[in-house]
Amino acid sequence: MSHDSSKYRGRFAPSPSGPLHFGSLVTAVGSYLDARHNRGEWLVRMEDLDPPREQPGAADRILRTLEAFGFEWDRDILYQNRPARNDAYRQALDLLSQRGVTYPCTCTRKEINENAVPGVEGPVYPGTCRKNPPSGRKARTTRIRTDDSGISFRDLICGHIGQNIAAETGDFIIRRADGLFAYQLAVVVDDAFQNISRVVRGSDLLLSTPRQIYLQQLLNMPTPAYAHLPLVRDAQGVKLSKQSMAQPVNDRNPLASLLAAWRFLGQTAPERHPENPAEFWSWAIANWDLAQVPVDSTAGERASSRETSG
């Protein structure tokens, strides 16, 4: 893969746990427009890392929706669930183990819940197996040692974000009890592998970013710029998700959804209504303004529970 670090390279990384809904469309639109407005490349990565959560056919359906909406991606789609990627995640884990920053953990979720205080994303792991290395019991997960030094970064939308990972998430899982590599590890390895220079994604991942930066530092990988978009919520204020059965977007009427995503992202309405997606895109790429994207009101609150799937 050629490496030109001055070049903008963005990505959209859907998980194929269901069809695209309006929330994931907003993320796709925001990442695409930001990349194209900056004359960058835009890659699609299928995060099919978690077969138990996958919905058969969802990956292809997502790609057909992106096509129907007029998205054009660069290069080949990267699928996480391929032997080469699995080898890359394993190598990263081996490197971390060689550096002495991983340890086996035998704790069940129930044991952790009984002893832990709540953190930004589920309970803060109390460090049981770090302090008393397990003997006799079989390791369930592999955790990474965190430290108290604190990680901070400046999000291009949300501004300064600081987190003490040790206190706010605790030592986190990089290999799950079912043997699968954790999202946090895979996303770091793949963002580096694909030379991603700017990550534009939903604010549900804002508080995962310090963990990802921590892993990048341990693995000597560059840290991309980050921009976390506001989340689309339902009438009850709950984030739209495949789990909450959000309606899929309608492939036969892309223009209406594209304009709705544009408005949701705080962008100025076009003076002349575009006639079709192609017209929308050429106008939108020229007029995209990241500075107008609103900050998610609850971006700093606890995010999804993906990390607890140990």
Ligand code: GLU
């Ligand atoms: N696959 C994740 C999701 O669909 C996104 C991961 C990322 O953008 O880092 O929520």
Ligand code: ZN
């Ligand atoms: Zn443990």
